[in-house]
Amino acid sequence: MTEFAPDAGFRKNRKLKDALLQHKALSKAGFSERLFGLLFSGLVYPQIWEDPDVDMAAMELCPQHRIVTIGSGGCNMLAYLSKDPARIDVVDLNPHHVALNRLKLAAFRHLPAHADVVRMFGMEEVETNSLSYDTFLLPNLDEATRCYWNTRTNMFGRRRIEVFNRNIYKTGLLGRFIGFGHLIARLHGVKLQEIAETRSLREQRQFFEDRIAPLFDKPLIRWMTSRKSSLFGLGIPPQQFDELASLSAGKSIAPVLCQRLEKLTCHFPLRENYFAWQAYTRRYPTVDEGILPTYLKSENYHAIRRNAGRVEVHHASFTELLAQKPANSVDRFVLLDAQDWMTDKQINELWAEITRTATQGARVIFRTAAEKSVIEGRLSETIHNQWTYLRERSQALNTQDRSAIYGGFHIYEKAA
Structure with a gap:
């Protein structure tokens, strides 16, 4: 069993630094990498986000x-x-x-x-x-x-x-990022957790088109999603942001994020998708609501x-x-x-x-x-x-x- 330092921060974690750092510290890219590294040195994913x-x-x-x-x-x-x-x-x-x-x-x-x-x-x-x-x-x-x-x-x-x-899923870098996303949505009058009230794929799509998709046209959200640091909370490093940005015509990756949320929200019945439950309700469904x-x-x-x-x-x-x-x-x-x-x-x-x-x-x-x-x-x-x-x-x-x-x-x- 390989030993590890349970409270090693980014500065002490040579393995993580070697994986992340590709540019000089005083460069713009180097600063982004080091900022991401500091955030990534704590708990990031309480839940894995691959199916x-x-x-x-x-x-x-x-x-x-x-x-x-x-x-x-x-x-x-x-x-x-x-x-x-x-x-x-x-x-x-x-x-x-x-x-x-x-x-x-x-x-x-x-x-x-x-x-x-x-x-x-x-359970929470x-x-x-x-x-x-x-x-x-x-x-x-x-x-x-x-x-x-x-x-x-x-x-x-x-x-x-x-x-x-x-509720561990409200903690960690990703959990706090999702919570921040809920706060931004609330500031624009949208309660994301209300998707749990939908009962069909048709209702899920209606929820997305009426409440979620319009958020990505808001000036604040477009400005935030044009900055690499805005997605550090998703565990997305600067290099990965550049990959996403390559899919978008402008500086903001808001259109790409909107497209990905459309799939999350509309392509699978809610009761069969525990990823959507974590994104929108910050918990897993109960036995009556869906699958674990x-x-x-x-x-x-x-x-x-x-x-x-x-x-x-x-x-x-x-x-x-x-x-x-x-x-x-x-x-x-x-x-x-x-x-x-x-x-x-x-x-x-x-x-x-x-x-x-x-x-x-x-x-x-x-x-x-x-x-x-x-x-x-x-x-x-x-x-x-x-x-x-x-x-x-x-x-x-x-x-x-x-x-x-x-x-x-x-x-x-x-x-x-």
Whole structure:
């Protein structure tokens, strides 16, 4: 188990700095990168924003598969366990995400029942969650993770774990960004949470066209979305903002964001899309309102609990972990949107290790802010020729991604 510094800030987190910083500190681009790094050094994603059902369909997971994935909020790693993979290695440069992933794994292994897991990760205002942590999880955590969740971090002297007594999804960089978005909408007379009152796709579209879409024509919102720092709260670094801006005719990316929210709001029934519930109501649906995330569904509980011991969480970069693995030892690679941040050199170093460690028929999946695959035209010919881009399958699955915030979903398969 790779050790990590649970409270390492951006200045102390060399792994994160190496991944983010590409320009000199006194340059405009360098300042943006460092500002993003400071914000990104705390908890960013209480929930991962990639659809795990799309991931699993793309990977065609089988019981013998060995997976390496980026952790983020930990939801998808747990969902993959429902397919009985042989092993999952989780990597993340953010120590807060490392602690969250390890906590979620411990919860499945040591909380008494499925209902206890749902209360901790799927419900809000459950004041007994920290007591469940003390009773069942605390004795079973490694020292660094225990230290992280026991740390008292605010003026009220609360331990970090007590956020689960309230609503963790209102915290973290993303949770606060969504809350700020709700505030801006309210200033323009729109209560986003009222979408929960809709009962059909037709009503959802009407809500979007009447209340949400007009917000993107407001001067304040167009001004805000023309600034790179405005989307740092979504975990979108300067490089990824540039990718989104390339899709828009003007400086503002308001039209692109409006298009992505149209998909989130109108393409899937609300009761089937827990991503929309988090965006618009800042919570998960109740049993009567809709479905929970894949990892919290009752039908997946026993498989995840049984397989949780097959996961190891590392405070490391993807390339760093793969460099420690033998050749032909990994079947599936999940990169999320990390390559949007990378230089050509970093991408080629990553894919060199992916290619070395990949088994025959291995698959790599990732997402991009823009529509096109970020490795095309950037990956060396020698490496690129060893992989086949499953373009049609990628495009088909992209339309099914309920999170709706990415422009492209991509699948590459190791050529025979």
